[in-house]
Amino acid sequence: MTTRSQKTTTMDSKQDVTPCEHYRIGSHLSTSGALRAAIDEAVSLRLGAVQLFTRNQRQWNAKPLTHEELSEFAAARRGTLFEDGTRIVSHNSYLVNLASPDADNRAKSIACERAELERCELLGVMTSVSHPGAHLAGTTGVARKPKDPNDLDCEPSADELDGLKRIAQSIDTIHRDLAGYKVRIALETTTGSGTNLGYAFHHLGRIRDMVKEPERLAFCIDTCHVFAAGYDCSTAANAGAVLQRFDAEAGLAHVVAIHVNDSEAPFASRKDRHAHIGLGLCGEAWLRAVLRHPAFAPIAKVLETEKGLAPDGRAWDVVNSAQLAQWASVQVK
Template sequence: MVKIGAHMPIGGGFKRVPKETVGIGGNTFQIFPHNPRQWKANLPKKDDVKKFNDGIKKYGISQDSMLCHSGYLINLASPKHETWEKSLKLLISEMQICTTLGIKYLNIHPGSHLGEGLEIGVGNIVKALDIAMEQEKSTFILLENVTKKGGNIGYELEHLKNIIDKARYPERIGITIDTCHAWDAGYNITDPIELDKFLNKIDKLFSLKKLLFVHLNDSKNELGSNKDRHENIGKGRIGINGFKVFLNHEIIKKIPWILETPGDNDVHAQDIKEVLKILEVE
């Protein structure tokens, strides 16, 4: 059985997530650990944590199928010291929330060097990760691939390897591959030969054991556009035939898939049905 789910809402508490995940046809999920547009992040209340964990047990969701996604404001690559310090503080808070909830993995965008260059940006990211992972020792960090815009770091797989190689705790760092970001960055994951090359490159750079989640998104734009605009499954430029190639790959089938497509739970339920249809799963 494939593992598939979506980014789930947490308004009103984390306790709602397990039941709603199963309700949309999922068995894996992603959540924000707090309001992603705020610098403030409080630990969840004990009652909410208990009900969340009771739901996880009730619906049989495994630890390796749960993912948190860092907030939008964090930029660990920032050359602006105040922003970098606030980003580090918030990252540590997010990791503490993950530990409190029993969620092993926290997904982050590497960040933007804001025009100061890759070397400075990577150095800032590594410094922040080293400090955060020294303070909070349970959480694994997953670096997500991104598109080439605004000084972003991570549009090439080599960027992610550079970060991992320089980090003090590489054994606690993995990667998430976003299909929209990969497509928009110029990786043709819809072609069987190119997909094999892409996965072989991941294996050579990191080993495939580092590839722990897939963000499953169609793209509104052409291959190599660097636009980063997600679309619902089968309605974008990756398309039904492209996803047939990607999703049926034996390596991809082993990894949890998280939808970040536009829409609410009802729309994500339809996207999951579309994915299962593509896989020809009844």
Template structure:
């Protein structure tokens, strides 16, 4: 069975993500290493780092995946934006190294009108410079995107072009977001579409470099370019698409992480994790799913 988990809040300190993850039965987690809405962050204190490592060991939650701030745009043609983005990415990498986090998930960024090729070249140059300056142990995990606006990364070819232009291309790995891929036009709803998607991924990027998944159903239709996450089985991908993925023996040990909507009590995460585990076992029907969410609504007063 894959390792299932969710993105966890770090309110109260980075180590608290483990406590939250343990409380809802996560086997893996994703977190921000700092405030996602700010460019900078104070250095991690030794006691924070020690607590993080202690809870990592105590909970057995592994691997830990970090996600870079959404402010970062290392594809920007505007020098002031690029410099702030590069500096922020450097901070994120330093924090990941300090915490021993193996992968930092990063959106390739947006070319904001400079053109796709110029944007991809800027990303490649930026990542090379990052590794030139830092020699980090953490690997950048480029994430496929939905293709909104001038965002890069909505085709596997975009990620391949970045790596081809890099001197440190061997340090780059990948994160596959189901909602983003589906919205970008990769069909996961049929056997043929699923097979074609991962055949293309393997040919262009290599399945051996696919280190983690974001599991999100899609509010938008196939090729809609709409980055709107919803709960597993309640969107346009549906239960069938996720059943194919979680039962795929190639990904039997992969971390699969929810980024679906939730409130502070994380009840939605608990239910989505239950759905994923039932799909592995093969005993979940559409009727079951409706019943589970109907009970959820009665117990919480919240509509999914």
């Protein structure tokens, strides 16, 4: 671990690595045309991590992966940094709700999540990011108002607690069905929009405490979501305290991926709108604190920001990842 803080030049003496490769900074990339396209693009942009959808994320069903797709994906990784499966993160379908109070919907969600993990295992992808789920006010029938801020300190409400339990039970079912799998579900921090769970760090900790095989459950921190959820990370000291709080309530050791996004939506707004790095409201202090935290040195950090070209003509992914690498590599002023 101590070598992580050494300079790039001493650490990777075999060949030159870019700062993004060194710091495991990358982006969510398109698999349009072929799954391997995301790997090929990450390699050509010389990124150090990649996130992808292994299937159409807006549909329940996906065709099984063919032998050809699998061997092409393996071929794209061969001889690259992406032979390391921890540099590749999958994001599951947006339809999945492991907290759903509706039995049919939850069964469908479990099946969809299980299929996603089966795909990841075949592909050699070690991390499958999933939003924890929404309780849909299944117990009381009364949902929070959109303007009500998150109370990050209080105990979960009855609806929330029941939702957290359903998530843990759903994950137990999936773990039981997929005994021995290497890929881990990484539950992502959320903004707390609607009835979504996971906006409070202790939600994640509670789920992990409840599941029967906690060692198989991991976390993903989204910098935009944490800010919009209402954690004050406005200064270096506050940002450090937020990470300490995550450690106390959920555990930094279980974080296996970071979504590094800036936020277009205001602090504590519970809105989920990603902004280009440095152009949103998160502030440098927060992003720097995450990028430079030693616990995150070995894990993938991926952008989920808009594609297209920046005003200077470069691709936004290039501009944003370069900014992140710069912040990762330089001690604060």
